[in-house]
Amino acid sequence: MINALARLPGIGPKTASRLTFFLLNAPDELADDLLAALGELRSGIGYCQTCFNITAAGRSECEICASAERDGRVVCVVEEPLDVIAIERVGAYQGKYHVLRGALSPIEGIGPEDLTIRELLGRVQVGGIGELIIATNPSMEGDATAMYLQRQLAQSGVRVTRLARGLPVGGDLEYADQGTLLRALLGRQDMAG
Amino acid sequence: MINALARLPGIGPKTASRLTFFLLNAPDELADDLLAALGELRSGIGYCQTCFNITAAGRSECEICASAERDGRVVCVVEEPLDVIAIERVGAYQGKYHVLRGALSPIEGIGPEDLTIRELLGRVQVGGIGELIIATNPSMEGDATAMYLQRQLAQSGVRVTRLARGLPVGGDLEYADQGTLLRALLGRQDMAG
Numbered sequence: 001m002i003n004a005l006a007r008l009p010g011i012g013p014k015t016a017s018r019l020t021f022f023l024l025n026a027p028d029e030l031a032d033d034l035l036a037a038l039g040e041l042r043s044g045i046g047y048c049q050t051c052f053n054i055t056a057a058g059r060s061e062c063e064i065c066a067s068a069e070r071d072g073r074v075v076c077v078v079e080e081p082l083d084v085i086a087i088e089r090v091g092a093y094q095g096k097y098h099v100l101r102g103a104l105s106p107i108e109g110i111g112p113e114d115l116t117i118r119e120l121l122g123r124v125q126v127g128g129i130g131e132l133i134i135a136t137n138p139s140m141e142g143d144a145t146a147m148y149l150q151r152q153l154a155q156s157g158v159r160v161t162r163l164a165r166g167l168p169v170g171g172d173l174e175y176a177d178q179g180t181l182l183r184a185l186l187g188r189q190d191m192a193g
Numbered sequence: 194m195i196n197a198l199a200r201l202p203g204i205g206p207k208t209a210s211r212l213t214f215f216l217l218n219a220p221d222e223l224a225d226d227l228l229a230a231l232g233e234l235r236s237g238i239g240y241c242q243t244c245f246n247i248t249a250a251g252r253s254e255c256e257i258c259a260s261a262e263r264d265g266r267v268v269c270v271v272e273e274p275l276d277v278i279a280i281e282r283v284g285a286y287q288g289k290y291h292v293l294r295g296a297l298s299p300i301e302g303i304g305p306e307d308l309t310i311r312e313l314l315g316r317v318q319v320g321g322i323g324e325l326i327i328a329t330n331p332s333m334e335g336d337a338t339a340m341y342l343q344r345q346l347a348q349s350g351v352r353v354t355r356l357a358r359g360l361p362v363g364g365d366l367e368y369a370d371q372g373t374l375l376r377a378l379l380g381r382q383d384m385a386g
Contacts, residue, residue, distance in 0.1 A: 161381040165357065166357030168373040190352065
């Protein structure tokens with residue numbers, strides 16, 4: 001048990017021992033609840049066959065893909081299911097998603113075939129999509145993935161946009177890193193009247 | 194001496210006492226050097242009469258304003274001299290500056306007349322400026338100041354731009370705050386081919 005727990009991220013052998021001894025002495029319900037939750041997690045999670053977001057097992061489409069209230073003409077392309085949660089939390093996006101399940105990384109040997117890029121291009125080919133918002137991370141890998149997608153989609157006739165880069169809200173210019181400041185300077189925008 | 198030192202930011206009475214006793218026992222040169230440096234600081238700093246950046250005393254113009262290599266057609270408007278240093282560090286900006294010496298803040302009672310806004314409008318009226326880049330902080334006060342300047346300059350014929358807002362470079366979408374993510378989403382830009 002200690003060895004199994006110690007393999008979880010952020011849990012070392014000491015914490016693992018402490019948790020194990022806690023569970024030994026804990027009321028049976030707690031261990032039973034954990035067991036049930038873990039079993040559900042294992043059997044109860046599937047992937048949406050359209051956008052590859054996490055979904056309840058046995059369902060071929062996630063709630064967002066299945067919703068008639070979401071605008072299917074706009075698709076936001078993210079790396080991970082957690083990014084979907086982050087954008088949903090903002091509450092301003094009404095379109096659908098496509099989860100790449102990672103980002104291109106030659107160093108880690110992750111190529112286009114390891115992501116759901118073929119499936120994304122397939123969705124575009126089916127038609128009905130007017131804009132793809134590339135929302136990969138503002139990192140080296142995210143940038144490489146965005147560039148690759150943009151090239152693949154250049155002939156598709158679909159508008160390809162990317163999340164704005166620049167100064168984060170509420171920050172202080174003086175503390176912005178040089179890369180961010182450079183982006184903010186080069187990407188400066190006309191103020192509306 | 195202890196009381197004087199304790200009034201500096203970040204230095205409490207304990208540190209002040211320690212510093213004072215250190216100086217008591219320190220070689221004379223150290224105290225002399227400090228004294229000289231402090232005197233120079235007091236008498237040696239002035240403000241550029243054009244851009245209001247810090248400059249050496251006795252000089253009416255700072256190095257940037259006096260430089261023939263800087264493009265006077267572009268003026269970057271910042272809140273503080275430290276912001277000039279931050280933008281200079283990026284090494285990509287070749288224009289000149291205007292230091293507002295603060296930002297509008299009704300709560301703190303800082304109005305337009307407390308800043309160097311009149312002087313900025315005067316520089317615009319003289320002519321020769323084609324673009325003003327508003328680089329106030331991405332904060333409430335910075336936003337209010339930018340909006341105010343934009344309104345004041347609407348009839349001037351000068352292009353008024355603002356530093357881009359969005360995701361900082363190297364970040365992770367999942368950790369971006371909601372305000373930043375909203376800005377990034379609303380400000381999304383077409384990817385170039």
